Amino acid sequence: MKILIVDDENISRNILLAKMADMGTCVAVDNAKEALAEIDKAKTENQPFDLITLDVSMPGMGGQELLEHIRKKEDQNKIPKKNRAKIIMITARMNLGTINACIKRGCNGYLTKPISKVQLVQSLSQLGFEPASEEQIDKESMSHSDGVAEIIKRFYTGNIILPVFPNIVKEVEELLASKDPSVDDLAKIVEKDLVISSKLITIANSSLYKGLDDVNSLNGALVRLGLKHTLGVCSALATKNLFNSDDEALKAEMDRLWIHSFAVASLARRLAEEIGLDNLETIFLMGLVHDIGKMLLMKVFVDMYPDVPINDEDLQRAIHEIHTTFGGVLLRKMHFSKQIIKIAEFHHWEQFGENTDKELLLLSLANSLARELGFLFFSEKKTPELEEGDLTLETNDEFELDHDQLIKDLSGLSALTILELDPEKVFSIIEKIHPMIKETSRAF
Numbered sequence: 001m002k003i004l005i006v007d008d009e010n011i012s013r014n015i016l017l018a019k020m021a022d023m024g025t026c027v028a029v030d031n032a033k034e035a036l037a038e039i040d041k042a043k044t045e046n047q048p049f050d051l052i053t054l055d056v057s058m059p060g061m062g063g064q065e066l067l068e069h070i071r072k073k074e075d076q077n078k079i080p081k082k083n084r085a086k087i088i089m090i091t092a093r094m095n096l097g098t099i100n101a102c103i104k105r106g107c108n109g110y111l112t113k114p115i116s117k118v119q120l121v122q123s124l125s126q127l128g129f130e131p132a133s134e135e136q137i138d139k140e141s142m143s144h145s146d147g148v149a150e151i152i153k154r155f156y157t158g159n160i161i162l163p164v165f166p167n168i169v170k171e172v173e174e175l176l177a178s179k180d181p182s183v184d185d186l187a188k189i190v191e192k193d194l195v196i197s198s199k200l201i202t203i204a205n206s207s208l209y210k211g212l213d214d215v216n217s218l219n220g221a222l223v224r225l226g227l228k229h230t231l232g233v234c235s236a237l238a239t240k241n242l243f244n245s246d247d248e249a250l251k252a253e254m255d256r257l258w259i260h261s262f263a264v265a266s267l268a269r270r271l272a273e274e275i276g277l278d279n280l281e282t283i284f285l286m287g288l289v290h291d292i293g294k295m296l297l298m299k300v301f302v303d304m305y306p307d308v309p310i311n312d313e314d315l316q317r318a319i320h321e322i323h324t325t326f327g328g329v330l331l332r333k334m335h336f337s338k339q340i341i342k343i344a345e346f347h348h349w350e351q352f353g354e355n356t357d358k359e360l361l362l363l364s365l366a367n368s369l370a371r372e373l374g375f376l377f378f379s380e381k382k383t384p385e386l387e388e389g390d391l392t393l394e395t396n397d398e399f400e401l402d403h404d405q406l407i408k409d410l411s412g413l414s415a416l417t418i419l420e421l422d423p424e425k426v427f428s429i430i431e432k433i434h435p436m437i438k439e440t441s442r443a444f
């Protein structure tokens with residue numbers, strides 16, 4: 001059997017590849033254009049695909065549109081119905097509207113992420129493909145994918161308590177957008193939240209903002225931080241709060257995810273400043289919450305399955321597979337802006353063009369840079385294969401920047417080229433910001 005896998009996310013592609021490798025010859029591509037090219041090539045070679053899996057949500061031409069294209073081509077080529085490719089849509093959410101639209105456009109089935117082998121084998125046998133041996137199904141029948149799928153189901157049926165993002169961030173945002181915001185007005189808002197206001201003082205004294213003397217009043221802290229930075233610090237304090245946990249193992253993972261998020265936020269804001277954008281604090285917030293889907297999925301998983309170690313490799317892979325779409329839906333429910341939701345949904349997208357939003361380019365770039373700097377969380381790295389020791393990797397205090405290697409890696413990032421950032425310049429920025437990220441992330 002010949003199989004074509006179309007998914008923009010590296011990890012999802014590899015999961016499908018791994019699950020279907022023993023079912024036939026697989027070809028995997030990350031966008032619609034390449035998918036159409038592969039289909040044409042297969043037709044010319046007279047060896048068309050028997051099965052195609054299409055990810056519904058891809059930037060550019062999405063799965064639905066691609067499905068329509070493929071079916072139209074088969075019509076034009078007068079391929080009899082029974083010889084047409086079987087197409088399975090892969091969706092991240094159980095959205096009946098989308099599924100019905102796909103069925104109308106001629107798909108043969110659909111699967112929701114994270115996909116377990118049981119799910120896959122069942123739907124393939126429904127389509128008349130050879131089922132895998134029972135033994136194979138059994139081994140994976142209790143896989144972590146099923147656990148994560150259960151969480152997603154509960155989430156969509158309203159059975160999961162959503163995290164609360166304190167209102168104070170919005171109030172500060174509104175104040176800054178008003179005509180003549182003053183430090184006094186700001187103090188009035190911030191002092192309502194005792195935790196945030198006392199933390200603001202600590203942060204004003206941290207290496208990033210430190211002046212000659214220590215400040216010890218809220219007003220002193222606000223003056224030192226300035227109006228704009230206060231907004232960023234409030235966002236970070238509010239976000240950090242979501243990453244707390246009483247469970248020791250979970251707390252270790254949450255801390256790592258927090259430092260990763262903080263690094264992405266700080267790098268993105270600094271680079272945004274470099275290219276002259278003025279919505280710096282929004283970009284900072286985007287960085288803070290870009291992986292929020294992982295945060296909630298991990299928390300709920302630990303509640304529901306306390307006996308499964310949270311740093312389990314398969315579990316983290318299943319979480320990674322769904323975290324972008326899940327994060328998007330979560331932020332929507334938490335009433336974040338469309339712009340921020342888009343970042344959560346597409347920060348792992350790799351195909352950029354001149355028309356891609358600058359914010360998305362910056363966040364994707366910052367995500368890669370954070371990884372280069374050692375502020376990485378599971379699967380946020382280039383290769384989805386785990387090397388020994390990866391899961392126990394701590395944020396490395398002795399991390400040394402390798403100039404030549406970094407310049408080489410930077411030059412390969414399309415986001416950097418489109419933003420017209422000079423690799424040497426970026427290197428000098430991250431050289432300065434790197435020690436600050438480590439220290440400041442721990443002050444929150």
Ligand SMILES: [Fe+2]
Pocket residue numbers: 290291323347348380
């Ligand atoms: Fe991510």
Ligand SMILES: [Fe+2]
Pocket residue numbers: 260264290291367380
């Ligand atoms: Fe990330």
